[in-house]
Amino acid sequence: MEPLIEIKDVKKLYVMGLEELYALKGVSLDINNNEYVAIMGPSGSGKSTLMNIIGCLDTPSSGEYKLNGKNVNEMEDDELAEIRNKEIGFVFQTFNLLPRINALSNVELPLIYSGKKKDERIELAESALINVGLEDRMNHKPNELSGGQRQRVAIARALVNNPSLILADEPTGNLDTKTGEEIMILFEDLWSKGNTIIIVTHEEEIAQNAHRIIKIRDGLIADDYLSEKGKLIAEKTKQQTISV
Amino acid sequence: MPISEIIKLSLNTLRTNKLRAILTLLGIIIGVFSIIAIMTLLNALQAGIETGLSELGSNTYQVQKFPAIQMGGPGSNAKYRNRPNITYDQAVRLKNIATLYKYMSLEDYVYEKTFKSEFDKTNPNHYLGGVIPEYLECNNRAIETGRFISQTDVNYARNVAVIGMDVVEKLFPNMNPIGKQIILDNHPFEVIGIFEPKGEAFGQSNDNFALIPITAMHKIYGKNERTINIAIQAPSKEEFDASVENIISVLRVIRKVPPGEENNFEIYSNESLIGTVNSFTQYFKYGAGFISFISLLAAGIGIMNIMLVSVTERTKEIGIRKAIGAKSKSILSQFLIEAIILCQIGGLIGIFLGIVTGNLIGLFLQTPIIIPYDWVVIGLVVCSSVGIIFGVYPAYKAAKLNPIDALRYE
Numbered sequence: 006m007e008p009l010i011e012i013k014d015v016k017k018l019y020v021m022g023l024e025e026l027y028a029l030k031g032v033s034l035d036i037n038n039n040e041y042v043a044i045m046g047p048s049g050s051g052k053s054t055l056m057n058i059i060g061c062l063d064t065p066s067s068g069e070y071k072l073n074g075k076n077v078n079e080m081e082d083d084e085l086a087e088i089r090n091k092e093i094g095f096v097f098q099t100f101n102l103l104p105r106i107n108a109l110s111n112v113e114l115p116l117i118y119s120g121k122k123k124d125e126r127i128e129l130a131e132s133a134l135i136n137v138g139l140e141d142r143m144n145h146k147p148n149e150l151s152g153g154q155r156q157r158v159a160i161a162r163a164l165v166n167n168p169s170l171i172l173a174d175e176p177t178g179n180l181d182t183k184t185g186e187e188i189m190i191l192f193e194d195l196w197s198k199g200n201t202i203i204i205v206t207h208e209e210e211i212a213q214n215a216h217r218i219i220k221i222r223d224g225l226i227a228d229d230y231l232s233e234k235g236k237l238i239a240e241k242t243k244q245q246t247i248s249v
Numbered sequence: 250m251p252i253s254e255i256i257k258l259s260l261n262t263l264r265t266n267k268l269r270a271i272l273t274l275l276g277i278i279i280g281v282f283s284i285i286a287i288m289t290l291l292n293a294l295q296a297g298i299e300t301g302l303s304e305l306g307s308n309t310y311q312v313q314k315f316p317a318i319q320m321g322g323p324g325s326n327a328k329y330r331n332r333p334n335i336t337y338d339q340a341v342r343l344k345n346i347a348t349l350y351k352y353m354s355l356e357d358y359v360y361e362k363t364f365k366s367e368f369d370k371t372n373p374n375h376y377l378g379g380v381i382p383e384y385l386e387c388n389n390r391a392i393e394t395g396r397f398i399s400q401t402d403v404n405y406a407r408n409v410a411v412i413g414m415d416v417v418e419k420l421f422p423n424m425n426p427i428g429k430q431i432i433l434d435n436h437p438f439e440v441i442g443i444f445e446p447k448g449e450a451f452g453q454s455n456d457n458f459a460l461i462p463i464t465a466m467h468k469i470y471g472k473n474e475r476t477i478n479i480a481i482q483a484p485s486k487e488e489f490d491a492s493v494e495n496i497i498s499v500l501r502v503i504r505k506v507p508p509g510e511e512n513n514f515e516i517y518s519n520e521s522l523i524g525t526v527n528s529f530t531q532y533f534k535y536g537a538g539f540i541s542f543i544s545l546l547a548a549g550i551g552i553m554n555i556m557l558v559s560v561t562e563r564t565k566e567i568g569i570r571k572a573i574g575a576k577s578k579s580i581l582s583q584f585l586i587e588a589i590i591l592c593q594i595g596g597l598i599g600i601f602l603g604i605v606t607g608n609l610i611g612l613f614l615q616t617p618i619i620i621p622y623d624w625v626v627i628g629l630v631v632c633s634s635v636g637i638i639f640g641v642y643p644a645y646k647a648a649k650l651n652p653i654d655a656l657r658y659e
């Protein structure tokens with residue numbers, strides 16, 4: 006089976022005046038459909054840069070990125086917009102909510118661009134907010150919400166259009182352990198429904214929820230291994246294939 | 250994405266960015282307002298002058314020693330002053346010899362006079378005219394009560410007077426003045442008629458005068474040292490030019506102007522006066538247009554400023570919208586519609602206020618109501634272009650960025 010994400014020798018160069026900085030120095034990576042991946046690494050190692058490229062928000066300076074077998078570099082602007090809208094749910098490290106509209110309207114936004122009717126939009130947005138435990142904060146604007154609540158609005162917005170690929174940059178960074186765990190249960194659930202999930206995290210515990218852990222250091226992949234959970238699942242599938 | 254959704258989005262952003270929307274609106278309103286108000290007022294003034302002049306009567310023209318409107322430096326006045334007077338005798342000869350006219354009115358005026366009755370006296374801003382019966386036809390005036398000066402009155406130089414409504418109201422309040430005595434410039438006259446009032450134009454009354462037989466005038470002010478105004482009505486529109494030719498040639502003979510020399514009198518008609526006035530206001534219009542354009546430009550820069558200030562915020566917004574799947578086209582239409590709504594609302598308010606203000610001032614000056622359509626269009630186009638260009642151009646640039654670059658824009 007062809008991998009969902011195929012990254013070959015991707016580099017990302019930032020030029021600031023005379024200074025040149027490679028945030029990614031040649032990353033190659035395959036991720037299959039319905040994988041649950043955690044990306045870890047020190048601050049500034051290039052995790053967000055990689056996520057942005059995977060999420061079609063940014064383009065690599067060189068190298069190749071194929072999503073679903075299609076070369077992203079060659080896609081039209083509108084096609085990319087459509088993929089971001091329907092296929093990918095992105096949770097930003099800095100949330101990126103529209104400041105002047107309330108939580109419900111923020112979550113509704115992706116549905117507007119996918120052409121859903123008003124009634125359906127409200128219904129979907131409300132249930133997405135209920136899912137992240139914000140049923141009593143729907144009419145609050147982002148600046149009337151705590152950091153953790155904003156993060157959950159961002160997660161609700163990423164999930165509202167039912168995307169198959171979920172990219173979350175530190176989705177639990179601002180949450181207490183309990184809400185963090187609730188979000189991880191949400192992701193686990195999404196994974197079991199067949200979605201592909203990639204999260205960036207600093208916390209070993211959170212990373213252990215994923216099945217595969219990729220460690221990045223200085224813009225390069227330093228390590229790529231199965232977590233305890235991943236090993237268990239791999240055992241199981243092996244046994245299943247043997248017994249079949 | 251359907252257009253109705255885009256319009257809703259635009260309205261939403263306007264509602265959520267009230268201050269920015271109001272400031273932009275204000276810029277557009279002021280720009281359009283100033284240009285429309287000035288132009289409305291100017292057009293109203295011009296129309297007022299035109300209707301004022303057309304009151305003189307159709308197909309009529311005037312012969313005078315001095316021109317109606319003098320342009321040029323102070324020295325140019327001497328040229329007219331050194332001309333010989335148009336005397337009463339010359340005017341009477343003209344009336345007898347010339348053939349191509351319907352009515353000819355001989356008029357002799359003195360200004361800044363005070364009139365009195367046994368009850369009161371007027372301010373010294375009234376004028377007294379010595380005339381003949383044809384005055385009525387040539388000046389488009391009518392009698393309300395009583396009668397006008399007759400040929401017999403002129404022949405016998407009777408001390409009779411026909412007075413304007415201002416004089417009636419001041420000197421004979423709540424009574425019929427006919428048959429009563431009036432003192433005009435210290436001489437007693439009997440009131441025989443009252444003119445239909447004409448009201449004010451440009452704050453000046455048209456009813457502050459009294460007329461007496463021209464011969465009675467001569468008894469007071471003398472006959473030979475005075476210059477006569479002649480008002481003439483041509484037999485028809487077609488014969489207007491011929492009539493003017495006829496009068497000029499006869500008058501040149503009477504006044505002994507050698508051939509080849511220019512006339513030592515002025516001839517002007519309503520039409521030629523309107524032309525002069527128009528060429529005059531034209532310059533004024535260019536000047537006012539230029540000033541308005543500058544204020545429009547200032548408003549434009551204001552609009553531009555507000556639009557550009559919000560670019561950072563808007564670029565971030567565009568980044569977010571693109572990141573969650575907005576196509577560049579939807580974003581641009583949203584910003585375009587936003588700018589159009591702002592500019593049109595602002596423009597319409599500005600036009601409305603401008604026309605109202607211009608006409609209110611005009612009303613005060615007794616001029617007709619006017620809508621300067623050409624400037625309405627110019628004002629709208631300029632403000633809208635500024636608003637749209639500076640509302641949409643930054644959005645266009647932002648929409649072309651990577652979502653991430655737009656999100657990071659500072």
Ligand SMILES: Nc1ncnc2c1ncn2[C@@H]1O[C@H](COP(=O)(O)OP(=O)(O)OP(=O)(O)O)[C@@H](O)[C@H]1O
Binds near residue numbers: 028046048049054055
């Ligand atoms: N727009 C940019 N211009 C210049 N340098 C950049 C830009 N974005 C990122 N970088 C640099 O690229 C490197 C990688 O940044 P990135 O945001 O991917 O790190 P990260 O691994 O997500 O870190 P963190 O865990 O702190 O979020 C950093 O050194 C950063 O300074």
Ligand SMILES: [Mg+2]
Binds near residue numbers: 052
């Ligand atoms: Mg990061």
